[in-house]
Amino acid sequence: MTVDKRSELRQRVFLRGKILFNNGASSIDCLVRDISRVGARLALSETTSLPEVFDIHVAQKDHTYRARLRWRREDGAGVTFLDQEAAKPPVNETGDASVAVLLRRITELETENASLRRLLAEIAGGRVGTA
Template sequence: MPDMSELRRETRLRTFLKGRIVFNNGNSSMDCLVRDISASGARLMLSQTATLPDGFDLIIPAKDRTHKATLRWRKADSVGVTFADEAAHPAAASASDTTPAALLARIRELEAENASLRRQLQEAEAVLLDRSL
């Protein structure tokens, strides 16, 4: 069986983004972690074993994006999806843009995401510390 990366049309960028999978007309949802992404798809890590439908919405708050996702493969705690709406979001297609302005914008985006993750980590540590007292 060929490596999944050989089957991709585009290179995926490694990420550590919070995501939300929404299905059942918005009545069901679960958190996920977007581990890599391209304009046409992503690899998601799931913290819980759950049955997912073939199609769902993937919300990525840090990128202010919602994608119509189609499940392509599943392994233990991760799934691969393709986006049905890749043409609908041209900004996502420019992820491989290496112009200085695009790179600076990406750096700012990653710094903001990093700061948010640090705050969440500090809050979690404070809760754990309070529980141990």
């Protein structure tokens, strides 16, 4: 079982993104597979090397994140956002605090769901070994 060393829980997403570098002259399409206030995991189909710092534009969120490369594999990369304030979940125009509360509750429920799934997998793994 892998130990997750992240300081923030990431929300699973499936968002189309575009990595921009060389002052916007170069770009690579990607998928944002999970995201938090401080970073994200990107799925990449290209094996092109990435610079240490670049921008990620996510059209569905209408936001561009400044990111630092943390790790790179053949099919993906992990990044840390350099401007963590900009990466906070949005609150609607009226400043309605209930939206922030709902977003926080969704994150809590996703964490609980993931924990229960791990527990079920462990239980199922124990049954297979004893049968």
